[in-house]
Amino acid sequence: MYKNINIEKCLVAGLLLFSVAVRIIVLFTVESIAHPNTWEYEQLANNFLEGKGLYYDYLNMRCRSTSMVLYSLICAWIYYLTSHSFLAVKLFQILISVFACFLTYKFSRRLFGGRVGIIALALISVHPGLVVYSIKLHPLTLDVLLFILSIFFFTSLLEREKIAANSILTGIFMGMALLTRATIGLFIPAVFLMILFRMRGDSGKVIQSIFGIIIGIAVVMSPLVIRNYHIFKRIVILPNDSGVSFWTGNNPNTIGTANTLEGKSVFDAAPEELIERTKGLDEFEHNRLFYSEAWDFIKKNPRRSLLLFSKKLYYFWWFSPTQGLNYSKRWLLGYKMYYIFVFPFAVFCAFIGMKFMPQRAKRAANVLILFCVTISIAQALYYVDGRHRWEVEPFILILSAYGISLLYVKFKEISACLKTKI
Numbered sequence: 246m247y248k249n250i251n252i253e254k255c256l257v258a259g260l261l262l263f264s265v266a267v268r269i270i271v272l273f274t275v276e277s278i279a280h281p282n283t284w285e286y287e288q289l290a291n292n293f294l295e296g297k298g299l300y301y302d303y304l305n306m307r308c309r310s311t312s313m314v315l316y317s318l319i320c321a322w323i324y325y326l327t328s329h330s331f332l333a334v335k336l337f338q339i340l341i342s343v344f345a346c347f348l349t350y351k352f353s354r355r356l357f358g359g360r361v362g363i364i365a366l367a368l369i370s371v372h373p374g375l376v377v378y379s380i381k382l383h384p385l386t387l388d389v390l391l392f393i394l395s396i397f398f399f400t401s402l403l404e405r406e407k408i409a410a411n412s413i414l415t416g417i418f419m420g421m422a423l424l425t426r427a428t429i430g431l432f433i434p435a436v437f438l439m440i441l442f443r444m445r446g447d448s449g450k451v452i453q454s455i456f457g458i459i460i461g462i463a464v465v466m467s468p469l470v471i472r473n474y475h476i477f478k479r480i481v482i483l484p485n486d487s488g489v490s491f492w493t494g495n496n497p498n499t500i501g502t503a504n505t506l507e508g509k510s511v512f513d514a515a516p517e518e519l520i521e522r523t524k525g526l527d528e529f530e531h532n533r534l535f536y537s538e539a540w541d542f543i544k545k546n547p548r549r550s551l552l553l554f555s556k557k558l559y560y561f562w563w564f565s566p567t568q569g570l571n572y573s574k575r576w577l578l579g580y581k582m583y584y585i586f587v588f589p590f591a592v593f594c595a596f597i598g599m600k601f602m603p604q605r606a607k608r609a610a611n612v613l614i615l616f617c618v619t620i621s622i623a624q625a626l627y628y629v630d631g632r633h634r635w636e637v638e639p640f641i642l643i644l645s646a647y648g649i650s651l652l653y654v655k656f657k658e659i660s661a662c663l664k665t666k667i
Contacts, residue, residue: 253359264370268339272380289317305523306531310485315424316384338386342379345390353643356606365646373580374635384425388636391422400609412454416461428623485528488535494628495539501557504567557625568631590648591641598651613640
């Protein structure tokens with residue numbers, strides 16, 4: 246921890262200003278502001294603004310049941326206020342990206358002290374993927390912020406700090422994350438198990454914590470559940486675009502990513518017969534078709550499917566053969582150099598550095614590791630692209646920052662010891 250808190254504040258302010266500057270430079274250099282790349286989120290936002298409802302068209306399907314509505318609703322609100330300004334959305338994303346950087350600093354500092362907080366802030370400020378996606382019309386920046394907020398309040402809850410407030414806030418931010426990146430759903434059972442384990446012996450706090458999280462999630466999710474029931478006259482558990490995502494990572498032509506080794510989209514390589522069968526189906530039938538096709542592949546090829554799942558986990562934590570197909574080789578090389586630098590420090594922290602941590606920090610670090618592992622498993626059940634790891638890389642960077650700081654301290658101790666002997 247820095248002895249002079251003013252020096253630390255100056256460093257934080259400087260790094261945050263630097264974060265803004267880097268993102269502003271990227272804003273005007275990476276892609277056209279007037280004609281940016283768009284995805285289905287843009288369709289959802291535009292259809293909502295035009296009074297048609299929340300839906301998008303894809304693969305002969307009109308999908309009205311999707312879990313990724315939060316980002317599109319935010320875009321629609323900004324478009325409404327700014328006459329459909331792409332620039333306004335990009336500036337909003339830059340703001341929340343820099344706020345995520347600040348939260349990473351606060352989280353790191355709370356766990357490990359000022360030095361680690363500064364290192365973590367420096368690392369996330371220049372993260373190539375997070376910087377570039379802060380100016381793309383894609384929800385990744387929002388995913389990152391909601392993941393950080395969810396774990397920030399959850400780790401506070403596990404320390405039995407302001408249980409009522411922290412449990413509800415944990416639920417609210419996890420519920421919001423479910424509305425933009427549903428893979429966090431696999432972590433929620435682990436949340437309840439950790440509460441039962443950490444607060445065992447105090448049933449009142451266990452009940453209060455679990456109930457608060459459920460209330461928070463319910464408050465956020467209930468409008469979508471009610472809306473879906475009003476439209477479909479049924480409770481929709483899995484969104485109707487999940488089948489396509491599941492099939493993308495589990496079919497005879499996939500390597501576990503959204504593209505083939507030849508650089509084609511997995512859907513471009515799909516059998517024409519399968520695409521023909523989608524015509525005339527409603528979105529529930531469409532969803533069942535792709536789930537059925539994927540499960541048939543898994544049942545008929547259990548060994549290959551297990552190997553494919555293992556490969557997807559590997560791709561999540563390292564690099565896939567198709568990573569960077571949509572980016573310049575120079576940019577991909579820059580990111581690889583960055584990740585190859587930070588990841589070993591995170592591994593060092595997870596396997597060696599943990600024993601040097603205070604108990605409170607160790608408990609929180611275990612949550613970070615479990616969260617990253619859970620998200621990787623959830624993603625590997627479907628398909629994995631490089632950006633999917635970026636959603637949890639702030640937590641990897643926190644562990645990396647601690648690893649760097651610990652090695653620095655140990656190096657200084659060894660140097661001082663050698664000087665004394667000399």
